[in-house]
Amino acid sequence: MTTLEQSTEASPEAADETPTAEKMVLIAASGDLDKAWPVMILATTGAAYGMDVTIFFTFWGLGILKRQDAGITGEDWRQRMMSAFTGGSTDGLKLSKINFGGLGAKFMQDLADEKNVASVQELLELAQEMGVKLWPCGMTMDLMGLQESDLIDGLDTPAGAGAAISLMKEASISLFI
Amino acid sequence: MEADVTVDARGLQCPMPVIKVSQAMKNMTSGQTLAIVATDRGALSDIPAWAGDMGHSVKEQFDQNNEYHFVLEKG
Numbered sequence: 001m002t003t004l005e006q007s008t009e010a011s012p013e014a015a016d017e018t019p020t021a022e023k024m025v026l027i028a029a030s031g032d033l034d035k036a037w038p039v040m041i042l043a044t045t046g047a048a049y050g051m052d053v054t055i056f057f058t059f060w061g062l063g064i065l066k067r068q069d070a071g072i073t074g075e076d077w078r079q080r081m082m083s084a085f086t087g088g089s090t091d092g093l094k095l096s097k098i099n100f101g102g103l104g105a106k107f108m109q110d111l112a113d114e115k116n117v118a119s120v121q122e123l124l125e126l127a128q129e130m131g132v133k134l135w136p137c138g139m140t141m142d143l144m145g146l147q148e149s150d151l152i153d154g155l156d157t158p159a160g161a162g163a164a165i166s167l168m169k170e171a172s173i174s175l176f177i
Numbered sequence: 178m179e180a181d182v183t184v185d186a187r188g189l190q191c192p193m194p195v196i197k198v199s200q201a202m203k204n205m206t207s208g209q210t211l212a213i214v215a216t217d218r219g220a221l222s223d224i225p226a227w228a229g230d231m232g233h234s235v236k237e238q239f240d241q242n243n244e245y246h247f248v249l250e251k252g
Binding site: 041044045047048049050115116117118126130 | 188189190191192193195196198199200227230231
């Protein structure tokens with residue numbers, strides 16, 4: 001994780017969501033389970049702090065937003081091959097270490113269930129309920145041949161780097177994960 | 178101390194205790210109190226940190242049988 005920008009313009013008012021809420025921007029660029037998890041934990045916690053939270057999903061991070069029934073996506077054979085090897089949806093996330101063909105990710109998920117840790121899917125749904133904005137990166141969608149119908153409902157309009165920079169310029173927390 | 182609202186976050190892990198507390202606090206009015214009991218070790222620092230940042234005050238805090246108890250007053 002890298003902190004891109006951090007400034008403290010704290011307004012310590014006891015308000016839940018005001019029009020002047022502080023902003024948090026998370027760039028979710030990874031399809032790894034162990035990266036998607038902290039993205040969703042920080043997003044929901046930021047929302048609990050009354051922050052205006054936006055997650056910008058790009059490259060493999062877009063996989064988090066794929067519908068469970070999206071199947072192999074893309075038109076071009078290279079897009080379809082990438083899709084076949086990377087999977088998608090919160091069920092298809094892999095561990096960055098000791099994934100062992102998905103077994104490692106399954107062990108991690110089983111442990112999380114036993115220890116009552118909220119799953120990435122649960123946190124994603126919670127984030128949507130809490131008003132976290134989910135932005136898919138338009139360019140990466142095009143690169144990977146992803147249609148809006150391949151992604152879950154309730155997302156914001158696909159956006160680009162300019163929109164992300166505009167938001168990060170105003171945000172008190174911006175993280176690339 | 179009898180609180181106006183209670184959140185039982187026992188068994189829940191980070192970040193859920195803070196999320197539950199924030200959701201409960203949303204429906205409360207200034208001056209009302211919220212009692213929380215949690216077992217997540219992170220809650221010990223997370224709940225006072227969240228409360229301080231949000232302008233709520235910690236009225237009571239104690240541990241009992243590995244359970245962390247807090248009473249917050251909405252700011």
